[in-house]
Amino acid sequence: MSRLIPNRWYDKIWHIPVKDLADIGIKGVIVDLDNTLVPWKKDPSHASQETKEWLKKAQDAGMDICIVSNGGSSRVQSFAAELGIKAVAGVPKPRRTPFLRAMSLMGTSPKETAVIGDQLFTDILGGNRAGCYTILVTPHDEKEFFYTRLVRILERKVKERLQKKGAFPERKVNGDENL
Numbered sequence: 001m002s003r004l005i006p007n008r009w010y011d012k013i014w015h016i017p018v019k020d021l022a023d024i025g026i027k028g029v030i031v032d033l034d035n036t037l038v039p040w041k042k043d044p045s046h047a048s049q050e051t052k053e054w055l056k057k058a059q060d061a062g063m064d065i066c067i068v069s070n071g072g073s074s075r076v077q078s079f080a081a082e083l084g085i086k087a088v089a090g091v092p093k094p095r096r097t098p099f100l101r102a103m104s105l106m107g108t109s110p111k112e113t114a115v116i117g118d119q120l121f122t123d124i125l126g127g128n129r130a131g132c133y134t135i136l137v138t139p140h141d142e143k144e145f146f147y148t149r150l151v152r153i154l155e156r157k158v159k160e161r162l163q164k165k166g167a168f169p170e171r172k173v174n175g176d177e178n179l
C-alpha cells in the first residue's frame with residue numbers, strides 16, 4: 001500500500017512550487033492530462049491561465065515536461081503540440097513502460113523526474129513503481145468515466161486508511177506558505 005502514497009499533495013498543479021522541485025534536483029516533469037492539466041476530456045483551450053503559466057515557469061527553470069496519459073493517442077499528441085511539451089500515450093498506467101518512455105524522451109533519471117497526477121491507482125502507483133517523485137493533485141471536476149468513478153470510492157477508502165495512520169501527506173493549496 002505504500003506505493004499508493006504520493007510524496008506531496010497539492011490542490012492544483014499551479015500550487016506546486018517550482019522552486020521546491022528544482023531544489024530536490026527535478027529536471028523532468030511527467031504530467032497526467034485529464035483532470036490534472038484540464039477538466040476531463042476537454043481540449044487544450046481549457047487549460048487555465050494558471051496551468052499554462054506553471055508549465056512555462058517549470059520550463060524556464062530548465063525542466064522538460066512530458067504528458068503521460070491513458071487517453072487516446074491523437075488527442076494526447078495534439079494537446080502536447082499545442083502546449084509545446086512532449087507526450088507518451090498508448091500504454092496504460094500504472095504500467096512502468098509509459099513512465100520509462102517519457103524519461104527516455106526527456107533524458108532524465110527517475111530521481112530527476114516528478115510525476116503529477118490526480119489518481120492514486122494510475123499516476124501515483126505508476127510513478128512510485130518507476131522510482132519517481134510523486135505529487136497528487138485534486139481532480140478538476142466530478143465528470144469522469146463510470147469506471148473511474150468506481151475507482152474513486154476505493155481510492156477514498158485507501159486515502160482515509162493511510163490518513164488515519166498519519167502516512168498520507170497533507171493537502172496544500174498554497175505552495176508558498178511551505179517554502
Ligand SMILES: [Mg+2]
Pocket residue numbers: 032033034035036117118119
Ligand atoms: Mg487524470
